[in-house]
Amino acid sequence: MKKYNFNAGPSILPKEVIENTAKQILDFNGSGLSLMEISHRAKDFQPVMDESVALIKELLDIPNGYSVIFLGGGASLQFMQIPANFLVKKAAYLNTGTWAKKAMKEAKFFGEVIEVASSADANYTFVPKDYTVPADADYFHITTNNTIYGTEIRKELDSPVPLIADMSSDIMSRPVDVSKYNAIYAGAQKNMAMAGVTCIIVKDEVLGKVQRNLPTMIDYRTHIDKGSMFNTPPVVPIYSLLETMRWVKAQGGVKEMDRRAHERADILYNEIDRNKLFHGTVNEEDRSLMNICFVMNDEYKELEKTFFDFATERGMIGIKGHRSVGGFRASCYNAQTVEGVQALVTAMKDFEAKY
Structure with a gap:
């Protein structure tokens, strides 16, 4: 049976990424050594670093x-490293979910943190719109996509201060105006790579402005x-x-x-809205294209596990919703296919017909 990965x-x-990486793990560039055991300073590996950086700059049209x-440590390390490098006195944060809240917690070790708005009282079912960013803030931090709750900010926000964004789960899924940001960071394990590496895009001229002494490893300039x-x-990630x-x-x-993300999301959200068994969990205007969350309607709540088992038997992997939301979550990152989404939709239709 074919498996469809919605993790x-x-x-x-x-x-092809998996296959090509596997080949290099067995024999890197014909060296007779595995990619897992070569030196990162080997002459054959430097071009890997150089091309990776060049492609990211090209694909996102990153300005000079x-x-x-x-770096390692995931986005969780960046929750600390960002304010260490950029927070002089005050930073503004938009609280749209678990990861934004964690980022705020770490920033408070370095200075004043202003929560400009939050949708916590509504279990993060929408992205706040009516708020004011303090003009004297050192930066405004946003989490562009919220994997747990299924909301997304899919455009650049207007801000009186430089933006910093955690784009861990939607980077490379749409064009981005990088010039509006002092920094963008992303754990790579969604749209960029296997787990184990974090990509940081940082504006050079804004570094070195804080007065605190930074540990060597924490200073981006290092x-x-x-x-x-x-x-x-x-190396392998x-x-x-x-x-x-x-x-x-x-x-x-x-x-x-971006086009594919809209195509996949339209197919699945249309079925969620049509199917009498299910409904979406967030405001329609804030629906994520990456993490599509939905639950059983109240009158069919007892069928939740039954549907999960039914979909799993059809090859759907990783569709269980986060415990904070419940229900189901279909993650539709760049490598997800329309075929996979249609297979899930077919399972939803067949389950509706059965029950």
């Missing part, structure tokens, strides 16, 4: 004056100066990132990824 992360990757670096090789980088960036470019770039 929220680590998540689906293009088949920005650096792209690769990693920019050393080309992400101050310490041993996660970076290689899988390279293969994924090659794939995105070959498919038509981020504009094509």
Whole structure:
């Protein structure tokens, strides 16, 4: 039976990315050594780093004056590293879910944190719109896509201060005006690579403004100066990132990824809205194209586990919703296919007919 991977992360990757990475794990560039055991300073690996950075800059049309670096620690480390490097006195945060809340918690170690708005009282079922960002804030932090709750900010916001964004779960799924941001960071395990590497895009001229003494590893300038090789980088995840960036470019770039994201989401949301058994969990205008959350209607609540088992038997993997929301979550990252979404829709229709 064919499996359809709807996991929220680590998540689906293009088949050719997996296959090409696997080949290099067995024998990297004909060296007779595995990608897992080569030195990161080997002459054959430097081109991997260089091409990865070049492709990210090309695909996102990153302007001059920005650096792209690769670090470990996931977005969770960036919750601390961002304010360490950028928070001088005050930072503004938009609280749209669990990860935004965690980012705020870490920022409070470095200065004043202003929560400009929150949808926590509504279990994060919408993205707040009516708020004011303090003009004296050092930056305004947003989480563009909320994997747990299924909301997304799919456009650049107007802000009186520079933006910083956690784009872990929707980077590379749409064009981005990078010039509006001081920094963008993303755990790679959604749309960029296997788990184990974090991509940070940072505006060079805004670094070094804080007065605090930064530990060497926390200062972004350390990693920019050393080309992400101050310490041993996660070699295999970076290689899988390279293969994924090659794939995105070959498919038509981020504009094509955006088109596909809308196509997949339209198919699934249309069925959620049509099917008498289900309903979506968030405001329609804020629906994520990456993480599509839905639950059973109250009168059919007892069928939730039955549907989960039914869909699993049809090859759907990872559709159980997060415990904060319940129900179901179909993550539709770049590598997800229309075929996979249609298979889920067919399962929903067949289940409706049965019950």
